[in-house]
Amino acid sequence: MNHPAPAATPTDFAAWMQVQLARVEQALSDWVGADAPAGLGEAMRYAVLDGGKRLRPLLVLAARQAVAAADAHDATARAGHDEAALRAACAVELIHAYSLVHDDMPCMDNDVLRRGKPTVHVQFGQARALLAGDALQALAFELLAPDEAGVPEPVQARLCRLLARAAGSSGMAGGQAIDLASVGVALDEAQLRHMHRLKTGALLQGSVMMGAACGQADAAALAGLSAYGAALGLAFQVVDDILDVTQDAATLGKTAGKDAAHDKPTYVSLLGLERAQAHAQALRHDALAALAATGLPDTRALAALADLVVHRAH
């Protein structure tokens, strides 16, 4: 999709995605654990490499593509923004990966299976899992603020700002705290939505806004992208809840049915399966409408990712 094309087709998107995934995997492999002490680097790489759908990195790169037109004829600006976007793509994945490592620990969800492999604390012990998660969060910010990579420092600062907010107590970590406090508590839909908006939504929406920060976008474009990210983030969680009851562990690559087992409120327990499925479709529609409102010339990859999120099987 680096060439101008009049319309998106599934083939276009599949080819684009394949190229982007290869870039992300290579960059993660180059950057994760490279200068860590052996035992720590090994746990960090285990947590990040060879697994994961890389949805968040793809959102960053698709949003970067949507705002790329403004610097298409300035090779230096383009190279700096492309490098920034690749770093941002890896950084959001590191935040996601660290949250899974800590979330799986015995004092949290106590999960032993993740992406079809033993979880990090099962493989390396709890102490090393704790440290690996901590080091992955620091590495995310280190990637965003390189001293010699051609990324303008104002872009670096904005990326750090967006990621810190998405990851912290008013974002992902805050949502996890609400989730923790909600076991066995009857949440209504508004409370459930608030919890998920922080727990998973903030980082998904943050991924979109970080991609948008790697280029030029006016206020209308940013508002549209933000609305897209919010709808997609919620859709992701609704579908997650649906898959938790409709798929088995082999398909999911993690323990199935665990929400019900932990007596955690979900969209399925709240709305029933059929209305939850309709809700996911409505959110997909909202996401696509928000994209149309951005006025940006090429939002095809973002649109395809909304489809992917709603129609995925794991």
Add this chain to the structure above:
Amino acid sequence: MNHPAPAATPTDFAAWMQVQLARVEQALSDWVGADAPAGLGEAMRYAVLDGGKRLRPLLVLAARQAVAAADAHDATARAGHDEAALRAACAVELIHAYSLVHDDMPCMDNDVLRRGKPTVHVQFGQARALLAGDALQALAFELLAPDEAGVPEPVQARLCRLLARAAGSSGMAGGQAIDLASVGVALDEAQLRHMHRLKTGALLQGSVMMGAACGQADAAALAGLSAYGAALGLAFQVVDDILDVTQDAATLGKTAGKDAAHDKPTYVSLLGLERAQAHAQALRHDALAALAATGLPDTRALAALADLVVHRAH
């Protein structure tokens, strides 16, 4: 010490320190846990407020003072750099605080007492302690990258870079991993120094360099400040090892003698008490010599902090 004075006296420094500590305590109280869900914010504030020597924040602010002469006559630049330094001072303290929360957990040091109070996981449970630590790390970077505080974005980017490197796998987290792997292992002095250079030294030296990034400093000044930070960081650890065997828990505010109990190598176990004390004095001398080599006009607060580190009783 905001007024020009010809020489440092203990009274000068005490007054300066009192003013700076009040600024830091107020800022931490304003910023920590402010927009976190209740249970999480409470644990974050418990971990950070009302305790701690604030050595790292003082190092940031003392280094900022050492480079402040360059913008003394530009009110806008001065205000931006002062704000940046206060944020950096709080950010390094949040990284330090989160590392203590995680380090005290049962899967790490399993400590129940810290700064004379029950540790965070004892008070709030392990899950919330884990999340509070994670959220404190994110908040550190959030403080460094504000969108409306007059801090130039290039300064924000440099502060994020310095903090991420000091906190991550080639800094503090890396040192903790080496420490973890060294229990019951006979380290020689070079290995012990490498471990501490990462575990505690990186963040102490990083504090100095972050302060220096809040202003203008030439290569010679940066090299001198870096050498000062390295010597002070090591001195801090040598003194820590000495205090662990010479002080009781009431004075330390934490469990005493735990290094020996955990069969961890220390400077005292390696050098003996007397040579360890001489080593601390030699490092203090190195730190002061490095300051003299910076060519900076006012390094009195940094010099006084080196004295404080070596002569402290807890």
